[in-house]
Amino acid sequence: MNKFRVAIQTSIFVMILLGVSAVANAQATRTWVSGVGDDVNPCSRTAPCKTFAGAISKTATNGEINCLDPAGYGAVTVTKSITIDCEDTQGSILSAGTNGVIVNITAVTDTKKSFKLRGISINGACTGINGIRILSANNVTLQEVVIDGVTQHGVSVETTVTPLKMLVDATTIRSNAGHGINAFPILPSTLNLSVNNSTFAHLGQNGLNFADNVKATATNSVFMNSLNGVLASNAQVFLINCTVAFNTTAGIRSQSGGNVRMQNVTVTNNATGISNAATVTSVTGTNSITGNTIADGAPNAFAPPV
Numbered sequence: 001m002n003k004f005r006v007a008i009q010t011s012i013f014v015m016i017l018l019g020v021s022a023v024a025n026a027q028a029t030r031t032w033v034s035g036v037g038d039d040v041n042p043c044s045r046t047a048p049c050k051t052f053a054g055a056i057s058k059t060a061t062n063g064e065i066n067c068l069d070p071a072g073y074g075a076v077t078v079t080k081s082i083t084i085d086c087e088d089t090q091g092s093i094l095s096a097g098t099n100g101v102i103v104n105i106t107a108v109t110d111t112k113k114s115f116k117l118r119g120i121s122i123n124g125a126c127t128g129i130n131g132i133r134i135l136s137a138n139n140v141t142l143q144e145v146v147i148d149g150v151t152q153h154g155v156s157v158e159t160t161v162t163p164l165k166m167l168v169d170a171t172t173i174r175s176n177a178g179h180g181i182n183a184f185p186i187l188p189s190t191l192n193l194s195v196n197n198s199t200f201a202h203l204g205q206n207g208l209n210f211a212d213n214v215k216a217t218a219t220n221s222v223f224m225n226s227l228n229g230v231l232a233s234n235a236q237v238f239l240i241n242c243t244v245a246f247n248t249t250a251g252i253r254s255q256s257g258g259n260v261r262m263q264n265v266t267v268t269n270n271a272t273g274i275s276n277a278a279t280v281t282s283v284t285g286t287n288s289i290t291g292n293t294i295a296d297g298a299p300n301a302f303a304p305p306v
Contacts, residue, residue, distance in 0.1 A: 035071025052076035067091035087119035113138035124150035157183035179209035210235035232258035250275035
């Protein structure tokens with residue numbers, strides 16, 4: 001009888017230990033980071049973690065990481081649907097010598113495959129690689145993001161399997177050696193991109209650089225002081241209410257298979273206003289192409305309104 005009682009007590013004790021362990025290891029829906037936090041903490045509001053990498057392992061799929069103060073939270077690789085939102089505190093990532101954020105969400109059980117980044121400054125300190133590198137995702141949203149000082153691209157889209165829908169809003173990509181947004185998805189992957197209220201400036205290459213399988217719109221945005229403001233090759237781009245200025249090769253450039261449409265766009269003070277081997281079309285005839293060293297890069301480069 002005593003042996004039976006001891007066995008029951010032992011079983012209960014083991015179950016309690018397992019339950020405590022499960023609670024300790026449970027991932028929270030919302031976690032926090034702070035410059036004075038510690039990654040050994042549970043990332044709670046009162047015991048925050050110190051880095052995004054530390055917090056993401058303790059945050060549940062489809063959960064959210066928030067910043068308690070405007071500290072630097074380190075580079076991070078995202079492998080599950082998650083939101084990193086530091087909109088009121090302006091968190092930052094110092095990505096010297098590395099990529100600021102890598103997005104690679106591939107788990108079959110993760111049906112959303114969604115990443116949202118808001119209120120973050122990514123500083124490559126002139127040695128970082130890409131600000132954000134996207135390898136696999138269904139949806140990516142960047143809002144109020146600043147990407148500065150990387151040696152390759154502000155955002156590099158390199159998807160090969162999953163079609164990607166992407167929103168870039170109120171974002172500044174500047175002073176990078178490569179393109180602002182560089183996209184070359186390989187079928188069956190495609191990219192549908194919307195850029196709103198954003199600035200692409202002082203880039204070593206192009207503001208927007210799109211190749212095969214890209215459809216993009218840009219509204220109320222500025223493309224300036226780069227090689228080309230916008231370049232499309234086998235891609236479709238629609239510019240609305242944008243300014244394209246002071247680019248050293250061309251404001252808007254359309255290469256083989258590229259199709260750029262424009263509405264209420266100002267193209268001014270570029271080496272060449274419009275340069276194309278494919279099609280650049282004025283949708284409404286209200287665009288302003290003026291003050292460029294060469295107005296058009298080829299005879300009849302700018303098609304009439306349609």
